[in-house]
Amino acid sequence: MAVPENNLETARRDFYRRIGTRHMTPLWSVLHDLVTPEPRPVTVPALWKFAEARDFLYEAGDLISASEAERRALILENPALPGESRITDTLYAALQMILPGEVAPSHRHTQSALRFVLDGDGAFTAVGGEKTIMRPGDFVITPSWAWHDHGNETDQPMIWLDGLDIPLVYYMNASFAEQHDAEAQALYQPEGDAPARYGSGLLPVDHTAGERPTSPVFNYPYERTRGALEQLRKTAEWDACHGIKLKYVNPVNGDYAMPTIATFMQLLPKGFETAPYRSTDGTVFVVVEGAGYSMINGERFDWGARDVFIVPNWNTVTHHPSEDAVLFSYSDRVVQEKLGLWREWRGDKV
Numbered sequence: 502m503a504v505p506e507n508n509l510e511t512a513r514r515d516f517y518r519r520i521g522t523r524h525m526t527p528l529w530s531v532l533h534d535l536v537t538p539e540p541r542p543v544t545v546p547a548l549w550k551f552a553e554a555r556d557f558l559y560e561a562g563d564l565i566s567a568s569e570a571e572r573r574a575l576i577l578e579n580p581a582l583p584g585e586s587r588i589t590d591t592l593y594a595a596l597q598m599i600l601p602g603e604v605a606p607s608h609r610h611t612q613s614a615l616r617f618v619l620d621g622d623g624a625f626t627a628v629g630g631e632k633t634i635m636r637p638g639d640f641v642i643t644p645s646w647a648w649h650d651h652g653n654e655t656d657q658p659m660i661w662l663d664g665l666d667i668p669l670v671y672y673m674n675a676s677f678a679e680q681h682d683a684e685a686q687a688l689y690q691p692e693g694d695a696p697a698r699y700g701s702g703l704l705p706v707d708h709t710a711g712e713r714p715t716s717p718v719f720n721y722p723y724e725r726t727r728g729a730l731e732q733l734r735k736t737a738e739w740d741a742c743h744g745i746k747l748k749y750v751n752p753v754n755g756d757y758a759m760p761t762i763a764t765f766m767q768l769l770p771k772g773f774e775t776a777p778y779r780s781t782d783g784t785v786f787v788v789v790e791g792a793g794y795s796m797i798n799g800e801r802f803d804w805g806a807r808d809v810f811i812v813p814n815w816n817t818v819t820h821h822p823s824e825d826a827v828l829f830s831y832s833d834r835v836v837q838e839k840l841g842l843w844r845e846w847r848g849d850k851v
């Protein structure tokens with residue numbers, strides 16, 4: 502029986518209250534906030550100047566040791582999400598410093614991690630029984646559940662960016678972690694084994710993809726990446742939105758190098774102004790070389806070497822390099838593509 506018009510609001514409120522006590526709620530009140538016609542970004546664009554962050558890291562160096570902190574890292578938080586340890590909806594970023602003689606003790610967790618080396622040269626990370634020396638611009642992977650510890654046997658502080666899928670794993674409530682008995686794990690592969698076995702355009706003759714979703718190449722050295730970009734600048738067509746952009750891949754299956762974080766490196770030649778671009782994956786950019794600025798949803802961000810900035814999901818971006826610029830970036834694009842969710846939009850060059 503129809504409720505009289507003048508009583509309808511009261512009747513509805515009473516109805517919602519009663520079903521609420523039984524843990525039910527009407528879809529029609531929330532439908533258009535749940536299923537939006539397009540993404541409604543919550544995160545905002547932001548930029549961190551390396552020089553300022555480095556001063557804070559040096560201060561942190563006086564306040565806590567790498568061993569006591571376990572990891573001496575300063576988290577880069579999206580300004581719209583204070584206290585959430587997130588730089589985008591799904592990803593974490595931090596700057597970590599390890600001083601000469603220090604060790605960041607061995608542990609493992611289900612979160613996957615990447616390191617991108619910013620300052621210093623020659624500290625090592627040990628991952629799954631093999632050591633690799635880290636140099637500026639190197640992209641280094643710690644797969645999910647691999648034991649890892651870091652050490653610095655040089656005479657300079659080392660600073661790198663940590664990128665992890667922490668918010669994604671948190672959302673799925675699938676976190677496991679444990680400490681190693683020893684500060685440094687035992688090494689059972691000689692240094693240089695993985696690059697020779699998997700990272701030279703060859704694979705052991707009977708190698709099969711197996712179960713491991715992460716690239717067995719756990720250090721992608723900058724020198725080779727940079728060389729590839731430089732060659733392609735001369736021989737390949739420049740993409741209107743990206744300049745010359747490559748993705749890091751797992752040589753075993755051709756997929757992205759990590760199962761939850763897509764990683765990229767691009768060269769923007771001096772004066773090359775990119776066409777407007779947006780995509781559903783919020784992206785963290787690290788300036789490796791050069792200088793310029795980016796317009797992100799109408800706001801200007803000036804950047805130089807080693808600065809970090811974010812382009813939130815579905816924000817329109819253009820890049821304006823005033824020198825040859827090299828940008829490393831990472832996002833959850835690999836996950837979105839697997840789920841059939843990833844989309845991009847390309848505008849006309851203005």
Ligand code: 1HN
Nearest residue numbers: 572574597610614649663665
């Ligand atoms: C971690 O293991 C590292 O190994 C860095 O350097 C940052 C943040 C949360 C959880 C684990 C590292 C981390 C982390």
